[in-house]
Amino acid sequence: MIQHLSLNIEETVAVILFGVGFTILLLHRNLIKKIMGMNIMDTATYLFLASKGYITGRAVPIVVDGVQEVSAYINPVPSGLVLTGIVVSVSTTALMLSLTIRLYERYHSLDLDEILILAKEEEQT
Amino acid sequence: MSRRRDNYETSRWLRFKKWVDGETDPLSSGMDAIPVVTEGQMRERRKNLALRKAYDEELTRLSAEHADKTEIMKARGIRNFQKFYKVMSVILCLAIISVLLWTIAALPVTGGADNPANNEVAARYIEKGLQETGAVNIVTGMILDYRAFDTFGESCVLFIASCCVLVLLRLDADSKNDNIKKMIAESDDRHFEPKDDIILQKCACVLVPVIMIFGIYIVLNGHLSPGGGFSGGAVLGSGLILYLNAYGYKKMSRLFTEKVYRRTTLCALTFYCLAKSYSFFTGANHLESGIPTGTPGAILSSGLILPLNICVGLVVACTMYAFYTLFRKGGM
Numbered sequence: 001m002i003q004h005l006s007l008n009i010e011e012t013v014a015v016i017l018f019g020v021g022f023t024i025l026l027l028h029r030n031l032i033k034k035i036m037g038m039n040i041m042d043t044a045t046y047l048f049l050a051s052k053g054y055i056t057g058r059a060v061p062i063v064v065d066g067v068q069e070v071s072a073y074i075n076p077v078p079s080g081l082v083l084t085g086i087v088v089s090v091s092t093t094a095l096m097l098s099l100t101i102r103l104y105e106r107y108h109s110l111d112l113d114e115i116l117i118l119a120k121e122e123e124q125t
Numbered sequence: 126m127s128r129r130r131d132n133y134e135t136s137r138w139l140r141f142k143k144w145v146d147g148e149t150d151p152l153s154s155g156m157d158a159i160p161v162v163t164e165g166q167m168r169e170r171r172k173n174l175a176l177r178k179a180y181d182e183e184l185t186r187l188s189a190e191h192a193d194k195t196e197i198m199k200a201r202g203i204r205n206f207q208k209f210y211k212v213m214s215v216i217l218c219l220a221i222i223s224v225l226l227w228t229i230a231a232l233p234v235t236g237g238a239d240n241p242a243n244n245e246v247a248a249r250y251i252e253k254g255l256q257e258t259g260a261v262n263i264v265t266g267m268i269l270d271y272r273a274f275d276t277f278g279e280s281c282v283l284f285i286a287s288c289c290v291l292v293l294l295r296l297d298a299d300s301k302n303d304n305i306k307k308m309i310a311e312s313d314d315r316h317f318e319p320k321d322d323i324i325l326q327k328c329a330c331v332l333v334p335v336i337m338i339f340g341i342y343i344v345l346n347g348h349l350s351p352g353g354g355f356s357g358g359a360v361l362g363s364g365l366i367l368y369l370n371a372y373g374y375k376k377m378s379r380l381f382t383e384k385v386y387r388r389t390t391l392c393a394l395t396f397y398c399l400a401k402s403y404s405f406f407t408g409a410n411h412l413e414s415g416i417p418t419g420t421p422g423a424i425l426s427s428g429l430i431l432p433l434n435i436c437v438g439l440v441v442a443c444t445m446y447a448f449y450t451l452f453r454k455g456g457m
Contacts (some may be wrong), residue, residue: 001230011229019222026214055243056236061263062350063255063421071238073263075247080268080275083355087279091286094448098293101452105308114174121173 010051017044031100031110035093042089046082053078147384259418259427260348269353269430269437273401276433279355280397280440284390287444296455309455322371329371336364344438348427354434358441365446374454383457386443393436400429 005012017040024037053075061076100110107115181200233240250267260266268276296309343357369377407414419426450457 001227004230004234005226007234008229008232010235011232012226015222015225015229018225019218022221023215023218026218027211051235052240052242054236055238055240058238060351061251063261063263068252068255070248070251073251075243076250076263076267077247078242079264080272083264083268084275084279087355088282091282095286095289095293097452098290102293117177118174 010054011048014044014048014051017041017047029112031103031112034112035096035100038096039089039093042085046085049078049082049085255421258430259421260430261421261427262348262350262353265348265353265430265434266427269347269433270428273405273433276437277394277397277401280394280437283440283444284394287390287447290448290451294451294455298456320373325371329367333364333368333371336360336367340364340438340442344434345424345431347434348430349422349424354437355441357434358438359445361438361442362445362449365442366449369446369450381446381457386447386457390440390443393439397433397436400432404429 021037021040021042021044024040025034028034028037055074058074059072061073061079103115104110107118109115109118250263250271254263254266255261258266258270260270296305298309340357340360343352343360344354345357347353347357365377365381404414404416406412416428418428421427425431447457
């Protein structure tokens with residue numbers, strides 16, 4: 001199994017990065033750090049997709065000198081999917097950051113536990 | 126000669142026109158998204174929180190001596206729960222990583238030519254892409270021709286995200302509400318930096334045209350070389366942001382206002398939607414679309430891909446700039 005993992009080194013690194021991001025999401029109470037963890041998870045996904053589309057020894061899928069054989073280029077589909085992923089992650093990051101700004105303005109804190117306590121108090125009054 | 130209708134002022138078209146121009150606000154009465162929390166209330170709350178923290182610390186100190194038993198149990202329970210939570214989350218993450226690693230050990234080796242991911246779809250894109258789309262860059266041909274509605278969805282996601290940020294962060298500059306006025310004054314952070322910084326201005330003078338031309342080059346060459354609307358749009362947006370930082374909002378407003386932003390994104394998205402609907406409709410019904418694909422490799426080739434790239438680039442540049450200004454001061 002270890003040998004196979006070393007052959008699939010890109011995917012292995014991607015999975016470990018994903019785990020690191022998830023751990024940050026769970027363990028940190030600071031909202032900004034949670035968003036950073038989310039972004040690390042996004043990056044892990046891109047690495048995984050890009051490594052799935054790679055074929056050893058082949059060129060990027062841009063036609064040069066009219067060569068149009070399948071054996072000349074890597075798989076173009078995962079590249080397009082990575083593009084989609086990047087755009088969506090930019091959008092979600094902007095949305096999360098703006099929500100964080102509003103929460104900070106209201107509760108003057110970035111600590112999620114503190115915010116939850118304050119919000120519960122507010123609900124009771 | 127046409128006669129003006131008597132109720133022209135209240136007609137549906139004029140109201141719609143006013144709403145599009147931003148002269149009237151249909152939600153002007155009764156919707157207030159800005160939280161009304163005064164400074165005093167906030168200070169009270171912070172004090173309560175500090176008191177509670179002191180109380181918790183007192184409890185932990187008291188637990189060494191004996192005090193009220195239930196309170197001690199409660200404090201201990203919270204502390205135990207926090208420890209338990211940390212341990213459990215680490216265990217959960219390790220479990221997820223090990224399950225995923227186990228899956229990866231069963232996947233085919235990276236870089237193999239006969240992996241199941243490299244199936245007939247990718248082969249078809251590579252073999253026929255140049256003839257069918259006219260784009261030298263196969264990835265661009267794929268995302269803006271075969272899968273153009275996917276890219277349309279992406280641009281819409283960006284647009285909707287910028288709308289959400291606008292709803293959350295916008296501060297109305299002509300508002301009469303005192304709270305909002307105070308928030309605008311607080312968020313205006315240009316007092317804290319040097320005005321008309323000569324070094325920054327000279328650098329921007331040299332850099333902004335180069336960045337803009339580079340961005341336009343990337344957008345226009347999306348079908349010939351690596352690049353396209355998304356990357357080129359991001360470069361254009363960063364050029365706009367640099368110009369704004371060097372010369373301030375007043376000079377920027379001659380080129381780019383909220384109205385320009387709204388009209389550009391709306392026109393780009395509408396054009397994208399109509400053009401691609403037309404080409405998919407004709408393609409699905411085996412009709413002649415009348416869109417020439419040109420000679421591959423020339424700048425004016427590959428049919429609709431070039432205009433669509435320009436649309437996507439405009440949307441992305443506007444969105445990046447809008448994100449920046451909204452985060453900075455809550456308005457354009």
